Every structure is written in C-alpha cells, then in structure tokens.
Amino acid sequence: MKTPRTLKMNDGKEIPQLGYGVWQVANDKAAQVVQHAIKTGYRSIDTAAIYQNEEGVGRALAESGVPREEIFITTKLWNSDQGADQALRAIETSLNKLKLADVNLYLIHWPAPHREQYLPSWKALIKIREQGLARSVGVSNFAVAHLQRLIDETGIVPAVNQIELHPWFQQRELRAFHARHGILTESWSPLAQGKMFGNKVLEGIARAHGKSPAQVIIRWHLQSGLVVIPKSETPARIEENFDVFDFELSAAEMAAIDGLDDPKGRIGPNPETATF
Numbered sequence: 001m002k003t004p005r006t007l008k009m010n011d012g013k014e015i016p017q018l019g020y021g022v023w024q025v026a027n028d029k030a031a032q033v034v035q036h037a038i039k040t041g042y043r044s045i046d047t048a049a050i051y052q053n054e055e056g057v058g059r060a061l062a063e064s065g066v067p068r069e070e071i072f073i074t075t076k077l078w079n080s081d082q083g084a085d086q087a088l089r090a091i092e093t094s095l096n097k098l099k100l101a102d103v104n105l106y107l108i109h110w111p112a113p114h115r116e117q118y119l120p121s122w123k124a125l126i127k128i129r130e131q132g133l134a135r136s137v138g139v140s141n142f143a144v145a146h147l148q149r150l151i152d153e154t155g156i157v158p159a160v161n162q163i164e165l166h167p168w169f170q171q172r173e174l175r176a177f178h179a180r181h182g183i184l185t186e187s188w189s190p191l192a193q194g195k196m197f198g199n200k201v202l203e204g205i206a207r208a209h210g211k212s213p214a215q216v217i218i219r220w221h222l223q224s225g226l227v228v229i230p231k232s233e234t235p236a237r238i239e240e241n242f243d244v245f246d247f248e249l250s251a252a253e254m255a256a257i258d259g260l261d262d263p264k265g266r267i268g269p270n271p272e273t274a275t276f
C-alpha cells in the first residue's frame with residue numbers, strides 16, 4: 001500500500017497525514033525542535049494557545065525558509081477563551097504570536113461542556129474561516145453528542161476531530177461517526193506517550209521489519225487512515241518518527257495491533273467529564 005502524504009478534508013483542503021506535535025515543548029526550545037522537524041521533512045506542526053509556544057513555533061517557521069504555502073499550521077482555542085467574542089480575540093492573539101496572517105486549521109481544544117460555550121465558539125470559528133483567519137476549522141476532544149449538536153445547529157461539519165487515539169485506546173465508535181459525517185480523525189498522544197513500547201506484539205512486529213515500536217505504531221495510524229502527530233524533542237527520534245514510509249504492515253499485523261484495544265486504555269482526561 002502506498003501511503004498518501006496528505007488527506008483531503010471535507011472542505012476540499014488537504015492536511016499532511018503525519019505531523020509534529022509540540023505539547024510540553026518550552027517556548028524557548030520550540031524554535032529549535034520545530035526547525036529540526038522541518039529540516040527532517042515534516043510539513044505540519046500542531047500547537048495550541050495553551051502550549052504557550054506559538055511564538056517559538058512562529059520563529060521556526062520564519063527562519064526555516066520554507067514557503068508558507070508548503071507548511072500546515074494547526075493551533076487551538078483554549079477553554080477559557082471560548083465564546084463568540086472571546087474566540088475572535090483569541091485567534092488574533094495566536095496569529096500575532098505565530099506571526100502569520102492565517103492558520104491552516106483552528107480547533108476548539110476541548111468541548112468543556114460545563115462552560116456551555118462550545119456552540120457559540122463553533123459559530124465564531126465558522127466566522128473566523130469566513131474572515132480568512134483560518135483556512136479550515138475543526139474541533140478536538142469532541143464526543144458524538146457534541147459533534148451532533150454542532151452539525152444540527154449550524155449544518156457545518158468540523159473538518160477534523162483531534163482525539164486521544166493509540167493502540168490501547170482506539171475510539172472505534174467515535175471513528176465510525178466521523179466516517180459517516182466526513183470528519184477526519186487526528187490522533188493525539190499517538191504513541192501513548194511512550195508507554196507501549198515494551199508491548200510484546202509491537203516489539204515482535206518491529207523486529208520483523210527492522211523498525212522501532214514507535215515507527216510501527218505510527219505506521220498503524222497511517223494505514224488506519226488517521227492523521228498522526230507524534231512528539232519528541234530528541235533530534236534522532238524526530239527523524240525516526242518520520243522514517244516510516246519505506247515499510248508496510250501486513251493485514252495480519254494490522255489486525256494484531258487492532259487487537260490491543262483496551263476499554264481502560266485512556267491516558268488523558270475524559271472530555272465528557274473534565275472540568276478545566
């Protein structure tokens with residue numbers, strides 16, 4: 001199977017299938033690691049206002065010399081900035097820090113249902129897209145009920161839902177909803193934050209291909225049709241995580257990894273009950 005390098009979103013725009021995530025990267029280190037990622041070949045960077053490193057990411061983009069049109073930038077609206085007017089101000093702040101005229105993708109970071117602001121926020125994101133400040137808009141950590149409400153109330157389907165997804169927590173039901181509605185699934189903590197590398201199934205498959213468990217997991221995301229944004233601050237691992245286009249998992253290997261799904265495999269907060 002030839003791995004596509006980009007996937008088409010429901011608004012007709014393309015997103016690189018493999019990107020680089022920068023959660024927990026300090027602002028003063030972001031420029032350096034993002035530069036390394038771009039030099040390695042990554043063309044998609046995933047940041048967020050709450051990561052407090054948009055400035056460093058922006059510096060890396062400016063210094064990289066890669067034309068803006070070749071780079072895909074995602075940032076996210078933080079929970080306390082949700083709301084019709086606040087969201088419009090928040091994107092301006094993010095763009096100023098990134099030193100960009102627009103981002104490729106702007107996401108509502110969490111539904112934060114206790115705030116009761118995700119619907120007005122979604123309407124604001126639709127406006128933000130119309131104003132040309134974001135080329136595509138989507139959400140993150142939305143459950144089926146939250147997505148259904150956005151669709152019912154606005155008729156505009158998010159381009160992407162970025163959710164926790166790795167072999168231990170495969171989110172099959174939510175992915176089936178995405179597939180029915182043309183929403184791309186983007187996997188966060190795709191490597192389960194490194195907690196799965198000792199797994200025997202993954203180790204065995206890795207050995208068979210002369211690859212690392214991290215590379216096997218990334219390959220599983222790609223062959224599953226997911227957008228994937230692994231993170232590392234170590235130059236050799238940034239390169240390793242991009243070196244995944246010269247091998248292919250067999251149907252049996254894919255099925256073996258599919259079999260690792262665990263109802264208790266969630267690592268991060270549950271978006272339906274989180275109160276931040």
Ligand code: NAD
Binds near residue numbers: 024109
């Ligand atoms: P991840 O699953 O990508 O794991 C990252 C960790 O795995 C690294 O810190 C390192 O310890 C290890 N690692 C990475 N590559 C390795 C390799 N080749 N060999 C050995 N160890 C390796 O975890 P993540 O950072 O939580 O998720 C990736 C990105 O997803 C984030 O940077 C962020 O952009 C995004 N994210 C989004 C949300 C959200 O709410 N939308 C939440 C969490 C993360």
